[in-house]
Amino acid sequence: MKSGGSRDGEGLADILAVSRSIMNDDVRTNGAVESEAGDALVIGDRTFTSRLIVGTSRYPNPQVMLEALEATGTELVTVAIRRVNVENPAPESHLDLIRQGGYEVLPNTAGCYTAREAVLVARLAREALGTDLIKLEVIGDDETLMPDVEQLLDAAKTLVDDGFTVLAYANDDPITCRKLADLGCAAxxxxxxxxxxxxxxxNPYNLRIIREEIDDTPLIVDAGxxxxxDAVTAMELGYDGILLNTAIAQAQHPVEMAHAMRLAVDAxxxxxxxxRIPRRLYAEASSAMEGRVGT
Amino acid sequence: MPMDASASETTVPVTVNGDARTVPDGYPLLDLLRDLDIDPDDDAATTGVAVALNESVVRRQDWVDVRLAEGDTVEVIQAQPGG
Structure with missing residues (x-):
């Protein structure tokens, strides 16, 4: 025991009190029961207890989606912005369902290939949904859905200047991520x-470098x-949150996976x-060698 | 010829959600929305809907003033499932 326990004259009760105090100061949980504002995820002027942002697509049906969202404990869910199609109208109640569930909506610019498209979609989303939040996604092709960095940075600058709270989907590239943070992206x-x-x-090494180099902007692992x-790994790397969709929506049992993701993010x-303890190549005995039986 | 009759005399090409259409010159945006099964007078029907004309968002309160002209590009969007 490193602190307290070995000092003379300190009773067990005192040690436990100190221990509890340390727990309360430094190791807050953000689960449903013990959530505390002190470990909140802050994005722009918003504060979230849950560190999980969840997509609303690809669920077997709306009921499963609602149950899964509930099981994640999320407060922020993503939607896409799409043209109204008379022949193939959107599920009328999609936005209603989400709002009735009490979730804040994070519209995305998924499917945009240029800064110009993404800026227009963001502005339409702001008008349609009354939110300044935007998940900025500007992709380069259909096969990889990887960001087009040039267009992404251009769009990010325009939207930040236009007063949006921008959450920018990026490559796992420290330079691009640094630039997005410097432009004023909220995440x-x-x-x-x-x-x-x-x-x-x-590439956990890149994600680690990104975390080490950006300590002034929330970082969220989005996609994959x-x-x-996977969620545990990202959070252990020091990320502030996770954005996911398919892993839950397409799991064999989405609601169970949703619950697992909630636990994973908290863990x-x-x-x-x-x-964590440092990694060692060789063993280090947990039990004291002193007083062992034998020679 | 009365001025208010001229609107129905001529038709013009416009683009609506990526599709070419022909509408009477000066066609009201509100009528176009009705063509898209969106009742502009129904708050529930227009919740989560936004409109852009030639890549500029038209605020909800300004829909009533918009008349379409030749070559206009209109986008009408809504929130859908997304990740």
Whole structure:
């Protein structure tokens, strides 16, 4: 025991009190029962208890979506902005369902290839939904859905200048992420792996560098999460949150996976704050060698 | 010829949500929305809907003033499932 326990004259009760105090100061949980504002996710002028942002697409049906969203504990959910199509109208109640659930809406610019398109979609979203939040996504092609960095930076600058609270989907590239943060994005969201791929965190070293170099802007891993351990990994790397959709929506049992993701984000967050032990190549005995039986 | 009759005399090409259309010159935006099954007088029907004319957003309160002209590009959008 490193502190307190070995000092003379300190009773067990005192040690436990100190221990509890340390827990309360440094290792806050953000689960449903013990949520505390002190460990909130702050994006722009908004404060979220949950560190999970969840998409609303690709669920088996709306009821499963609602149950899954509930199970994640999320407060912020994404929607796409699409043309009204007379032949193929949107589920009329999609926005109503989300709002009735009490979730804040984060519109995205998914499907935009140019800054010009993304800026127009963001402005339409602001008008349609009455929010300044925008998940900025400017992609370069259909196969990878990777961001087009030039267009992304251009759009980010325009939207920040226009008063948007920009959450920018980015490559796992420290330079691009730094530029997005410097432009005034409210959150920078490097991908773990390609959108919808479920490949997890393919370059944890880059994500670590991005975290180490950007300590003034919330960082969220967006895209590529496949299962709970991926979310844990991202959070253990010190990320402020996770944005995911397919991993839950297309799981065999979406609601169960939603619950697992909630636990994963909390576990990863707590482990990050707790501070992991250094890795060692060789063993180090947990039990004291002193007083062992034998020679 | 009465001035208010001229609107129906001529038709003009416009683009609506990416599709070419022909509408009477000066066609009201509100009528175009009705063509898209959006009742502009129904708050529930227009919740979550936004309109852009030639890449500029038209605020909800200004819809009533918009008349379409030749070559106009109109986008009418709404929130849908997305990630």
């Amino acid at each position: 920078v969201m490097p991908l773990g792996s390609p959108i919808g791929s479920g490949m997890g965190i393919v 999460i496949g299962t709970a351990s 990863g967050r707590n482990a990050h704050q707790a501070g």
